[in-house]
Amino acid sequence: MLIGEVARRSGVSTRMLRHYDALGLVRPTGRTVGGYREYSAEDVRRIFHVESLRSLGLSLKQIGRALEDPAFTPSALVGDLIRWTEDRLERERELLERLRAVDASAPTGWRDVLRIVELMQGLDSTSAARRQQAVLARPEGAPVPAELLARAVLAESDPNVAGALRWALARSGGDGMAALAAGARSEDVDIRRRAVPAIAGMPEAPGATAVLADALGDPDVTVRGYAALALGRCGVAAAVPALIGMVVEGAHDVDAAEVLGTLSRDPGCGKQILTALVGELTTPTADSATRIRLTQALVELPGTIAREALRRLAHDGDRAVALVASAFVTVLDERSPEDRG
Numbered sequence: 001m002l003i004g005e006v007a008r009r010s011g012v013s014t015r016m017l018r019h020y021d022a023l024g025l026v027r028p029t030g031r032t033v034g035g036y037r038e039y040s041a042e043d044v045r046r047i048f049h050v051e052s053l054r055s056l057g058l059s060l061k062q063i064g065r066a067l068e069d070p071a072f073t074p075s076a077l078v079g080d081l082i083r084w085t086e087d088r089l090e091r092e093r094e095l096l097e098r099l100r101a102v103d104a105s106a107p108t109g110w111r112d113v114l115r116i117v118e119l120m121q122g123l124d125s126t127s128a129a130r131r132q133q134a135v136l137a138r139p140e141g142a143p144v145p146a147e148l149l150a151r152a153v154l155a156e157s158d159p160n161v162a163g164a165l166r167w168a169l170a171r172s173g174g175d176g177m178a179a180l181a182a183g184a185r186s187e188d189v190d191i192r193r194r195a196v197p198a199i200a201g202m203p204e205a206p207g208a209t210a211v212l213a214d215a216l217g218d219p220d221v222t223v224r225g226y227a228a229l230a231l232g233r234c235g236v237a238a239a240v241p242a243l244i245g246m247v248v249e250g251a252h253d254v255d256a257a258e259v260l261g262t263l264s265r266d267p268g269c270g271k272q273i274l275t276a277l278v279g280e281l282t283t284p285t286a287d288s289a290t291r292i293r294l295t296q297a298l299v300e301l302p303g304t305i306a307r308e309a310l311r312r313l314a315h316d317g318d319r320a321v322a323l324v325a326s327a328f329v330t331v332l333d334e335r336s337p338e339d340r341g
Contacts, residue, residue, distance in 0.1 A: 001044065003028075003037045010047050017047070025050055025064055057081050097151075104145035119144065128158040135164040144168065150176030153198045154183040154191050162194060170201045177202075181211045184223075192223045200230030209236070216242050225251050232259035237269045244276045247297045248290055257293075261300030274298075274305055281313070291321045299328045307332055 007014045020026040021037065026046050028037040039047075046067070053063045058081070066072050098120055107113045115138075122134025138144060149169040153176075156162040169176055176198075183195030196215050199208050215227035216239065228242035229252070240263065246256035260277075264270035280286060281294050295313055298306045310332070313325035 001039045002032070003039070006039045006044060006047070010044065010051070012047060012051060020047070020050065020060075023060060023064065025060060025067070057085060101145045101148040104147055116145065116148075120148065123148075123152045128161050131156070131158070132161045132164050135161070135168050138168070144172050146172040146176035147179055150179035150183075150198070154179065154186075154194050156194065157190075166198045166201045169198060175205065177205050177207050177211075181207060184211050184215055189220050189223070192218065192220065193226070196223050196226040196230075200226055203230055203234050209234070213238060221245075221249060221251055225256070229255055229259055232256075232263055235263065235266075237263065237266075237272070239263075240269065240273055240276065244273070244280065247277075247293050248280055248286075250289070250293060253293050253297070257297035257300045260297060261302070264301045270301060270303065271305075274301060274309065277301075278309055288318055288320050291316075291318060292324050295321055295325050295328070299332070 001009075003014050003017055006012070007017060012020075017026070017037075021028065026043060029040040029043055030038040032038050049067065050060075050063055053066060054060075056078075058066065058077070062077065066074065066077070098117070101120060102113055102116050105112060105116050107116065119134055119138065123131055125131050125134070135149075146169060149165055149172055153162060153165045153169060156165055180195045180199050183191045184199065186192055186195070192215075196212065196218075199205070199211055202208060203212070209231070212227045212231050213236070215223055216231070218224050218227070224242050225246050228239040228246065231239035232243055240260070243256040243260050243263075247253045247260075260273050264273045277294050277297055281291055286294070295310070298310055298313075307329065310325045310329050314322055314329055316322040316325065
């Protein structure tokens, strides 16, 4: 079979077949009287073997070794190929994300494109200071894709940089909720701890309340706390049990008590909060420190009912609780009538 016919049947160009011949990969068995290459059936099979190995990403040198060395084993080479391919795919994925970020910013000129590229390079820096500067040094009005900021928030471990990113995300005017919502559902607790505060910083974004409400059931106390504080500040009564739990556990209990005080201005919610606090105070397993925190939370509630509860606690059997409650009663009694609720 002459080279032209082999090329037609195999799909390998005549130029590549000559290259294989020059390298010694596939040498035609014979020559015609006129000196043309003549391939046997075995030669054609070898061509297909070469093409099959090329499809796996092997170099021609590696293919030659694989075909000629009886001791050559494919396992190690295939393992290397897998790792090289994974690395290449990761680089391609990063490139795709960069292109999407640029496209999402709707650039009006190359200056906008360069600004986005500069921001991405800054966010990729190993220096926390440079990452923070990249976020805060953006020109006023310069387009910043919210999706890019959201992904950066989910990956950021430095608290200062994370704060700058949340600030920029809240001001971006874009929609990074899709990425943040996915982060809030991540199996990685660290990612959830980054996603939920970012969502809390933009509570009016579409879907934010629903994601925060789901986070109230998160197994991690920190995530639950972020969600409860954010929802409570928005007047969502469903956050009350989690806020009470924060007071009991001593996790940001001062913040939780302040939010409970705000929520309790609604009469129906106020009664629920007072009942829950008093119930926790009477729990047999509550230690002195827990009961003091609960007593302090009562002070944040408006009206006379909380004051009555404090007066009863001023005679509590736990001397530390009684002293704290007595001091608060004195402070409340000294307030002007309009401040007493």
